[in-house]
Amino acid sequence: MTPDPDGETEPRRIKSVRTGSDIIDVVKRLQGGTLAEISAEIDLTKGTVYTYLQTLVDSGFVTKREGEYRLSFRFIALGEHVRNETGLYVAGHDVIDDLADRTGEYVHLIAEERNRIAVLYESHGDRAIAKDYHLRMRETPQYFHDTAAGKAILAHLPSDRRDAILEAHEFEGQTKNTITDAPTLRETLAEIRERGYALNDEEEIRGMRAVGAPILDSDETVVGAVSVTAPTSRLSDDRFRSTMPKRVIEAANLIEVNLETAQIDR
Amino acid sequence: MTPDPDGETEPRRIKSVRTGSDIIDVVKRLQGGTLAEISAEIDLTKGTVYTYLQTLVDSGFVTKREGEYRLSFRFIALGEHVRNETGLYVAGHDVIDDLADRTGEYVHLIAEERNRIAVLYESHGDRAIAKDYHLRMRETPQYFHDTAAGKAILAHLPSDRRDAILEAHEFEGQTKNTITDAPTLRETLAEIRERGYALNDEEEIRGMRAVGAPILDSDETVVGAVSVTAPTSRLSDDRFRSTMPKRVIEAANLIEVNLETAQIDR
DNA sequence: GACTAATGTTTGATAGTTACAAACATACTG
DNA sequence: CAGTATGTTTGTAACTATCAAACATTAGTC
Numbered sequence: 001m002t003p004d005p006d007g008e009t010e011p012r013r014i015k016s017v018r019t020g021s022d023i024i025d026v027v028k029r030l031q032g033g034t035l036a037e038i039s040a041e042i043d044l045t046k047g048t049v050y051t052y053l054q055t056l057v058d059s060g061f062v063t064k065r066e067g068e069y070r071l072s073f074r075f076i077a078l079g080e081h082v083r084n085e086t087g088l089y090v091a092g093h094d095v096i097d098d099l100a101d102r103t104g105e106y107v108h109l110i111a112e113e114r115n116r117i118a119v120l121y122e123s124h125g126d127r128a129i130a131k132d133y134h135l136r137m138r139e140t141p142q143y144f145h146d147t148a149a150g151k152a153i154l155a156h157l158p159s160d161r162r163d164a165i166l167e168a169h170e171f172e173g174q175t176k177n178t179i180t181d182a183p184t185l186r187e188t189l190a191e192i193r194e195r196g197y198a199l200n201d202e203e204e205i206r207g208m209r210a211v212g213a214p215i216l217d218s219d220e221t222v223v224g225a226v227s228v229t230a231p232t233s234r235l236s237d238d239r240f241r242s243t244m245p246k247r248v249i250e251a252a253n254l255i256e257v258n259l260e261t262a263q264i265d266r
Numbered sequence: 267m268t269p270d271p272d273g274e275t276e277p278r279r280i281k282s283v284r285t286g287s288d289i290i291d292v293v294k295r296l297q298g299g300t301l302a303e304i305s306a307e308i309d310l311t312k313g314t315v316y317t318y319l320q321t322l323v324d325s326g327f328v329t330k331r332e333g334e335y336r337l338s339f340r341f342i343a344l345g346e347h348v349r350n351e352t353g354l355y356v357a358g359h360d361v362i363d364d365l366a367d368r369t370g371e372y373v374h375l376i377a378e379e380r381n382r383i384a385v386l387y388e389s390h391g392d393r394a395i396a397k398d399y400h401l402r403m404r405e406t407p408q409y410f411h412d413t414a415a416g417k418a419i420l421a422h423l424p425s426d427r428r429d430a431i432l433e434a435h436e437f438e439g440q441t442k443n444t445i446t447d448a449p450t451l452r453e454t455l456a457e458i459r460e461r462g463y464a465l466n467d468e469e470e471i472r473g474m475r476a477v478g479a480p481i482l483d484s485d486e487t488v489v490g491a492v493s494v495t496a497p498t499s500r501l502s503d504d505r506f507r508s509t510m511p512k513r514v515i516e517a518a519n520l521i522e523v524n525l526e527t528a529q530i531d532r
Numbered sequence: 533g534a535c536t537a538a539t540g541t542t543t544g545a546t547a548g549t550t551a552c553a554a555a556c557a558t559a560c561t562g
Numbered sequence: 563c564a565g566t567a568t569g570t571t572t573g574t575a576a577c578t579a580t581c582a583a584a585c586a587t588t589a590g591t592c
Contacts, residue, residue, distance in 0.1 A: 011320060011570095011571090012317050012320075012571080012572085013317065013320060013321040014282050014285075014286065014317055014318055014321045014549085014550075015282075015548095015549065015550090015579085016280050016281075016282035016286075016549080016550090016578085016579070017282055017283065017285075017286040017318065017322065017325065018321060018324070019280075019283075019579095020280065020282075020286060021325035021326075021327070028344070028347060031351050032351070034539075034540090035539070035540060035541095036538080036539055036540080044579095044580075044581090045580070045582075046540075046541095047540095047541080047542080047543090047580080047581075047582080047583095048579070048580055048581075050540070050541065050542090051279065051280055051580090052280055052283065054278075054279060055279040055280045055283045055284060056283065058279060058284070059283065059284060060287075060380065061287070063379055063380065070348075070351070071344065071347065071348045072348070072379060072380075073348060073352075073377060073379045073384035073386065074379075074384070075341060075344040075345045075347070075348045076345040076349060076384065077345075077384065078294070078337065078341040078344070078345060079342040079343075079344060079345025079346065080345065080385075081337065082336075082337045082338070082339060082341045082342055083342060085297050085298070085336070086339075111339060113329060113338060113339045114326065114338075118339035118340070118342065118343065119342065119343065119346075120339065120342060277542090278542080278543085280579070281550090281578065282550075282578085282579090285550095300569090301568070301569060301570095302567075302569080310551070311551070311552060311553075312570095313551075313552075313553080313554090313569095313570080313571080314551050314552075316569070316570065316571090317550085317551085
């Protein structure tokens, strides 16, 4: 191994697995690409990319439909598998559906992984709108600072992990309401801890408000969050700061109870 | 390249990508495994498997929770991505929910990929039971011969593709009702083509019946199927052969209309 | 339908990665 | 605290991945 300039050695990795993963990312982003298009995005010759794509097709990650490479349906099955082995999903699934029915809005079950938030499950009632937004939300990993669920989780993480995240990330401003500086964010998080729920007042996208509550373990470790998202017009101040938080917290508590009685590993 | 014994050369593949895929499969199957457990399943030294796992964690496919490697939440997002770029899902999603509400049973939206059936979406009404079964159904790729949706698709595939599948597979008998020989299966498929829907009379698991109808393209190519599954006790002969087929076909037709008006690529 | 351009596929050679083996470190067990 | 299982690191030999360039196929044009 060649030692780094600063004497540290890089940990050993399998380069071809990384390359394979890169190609999967490109195929995902392109939503259907030809060999030429895909190799244009990757710093390898088309011959090499060709071999990778054949291998990925063989392994069932990619399929070729109508001359274009796409991610295969196998990911749907893999996604369901991950869900069903996740205690939080099993415990929360029905509660989320219920909350969606009763509020009529979009409801999310969120977990944390690799210092990002991940959507475990989404359900919506019949008044829910802005489907395109939620589509994006479901598909791309999100940060903590500009969503209600994210802030609810971040507020309840052990302080060392919270510090690490606050230091590691630049907080991009999605709207003029987004909190972009660490000190203000810290204050908000302290508030959230006190009152038990988090708000998102058009901080992620204009015209949408959200309320989120953390889901805690039997030993007070945060394992996820629930959130309800609705247009500001339907979440007037009173509902936004009183009625809805109550409901969201209630749902979070229900999930906590399910988690504890089930004793399924998260 | 070393030529094969029979003079044919194997197409070139990236061996490490295959190995990575194999390890992902093992991690999936073990539902949380330690390095020792995972390397026991793979014909590589633990040092090598260690490097693979580190790489897979880096790339976001695998996470380590409580000392065990598991598939990461990223697969949920990838699965949703695949769904949402699939025209059939976009066109069929609401119709399936509707049918589940009205029948109260399990409803599946099925597509075909790599000579297997793949569950694109599942919805269930409030009478649906046997959740464990459906879990398995959702997670593992299935064959055509022992499900209603599978037979509906197989019946409408172009004859060359159908022949290829019929020849390639041994038809395992799941129950005493499963059709296991190609000639009988061919007869059944001809019937299905004539009457427009397929039945599964406890052929996959005992006590469960299902009705499936194909979803056809504007040029009569089959792109998928809808099916309703219910316990035999609630699908008496009359419902099984008359009422339910009508509903399932209706749903399939609705999806066909959605597909054509939307003109989203499949 | 012949000609051209673009895209996809195959292959020999070699730079460089992978996989082994074996040592080292750490965590569990009685 | 010894003993054992599990996880991590590393030098090196063997083999793979990658390039480059040729070849094949398909699509586009006049």
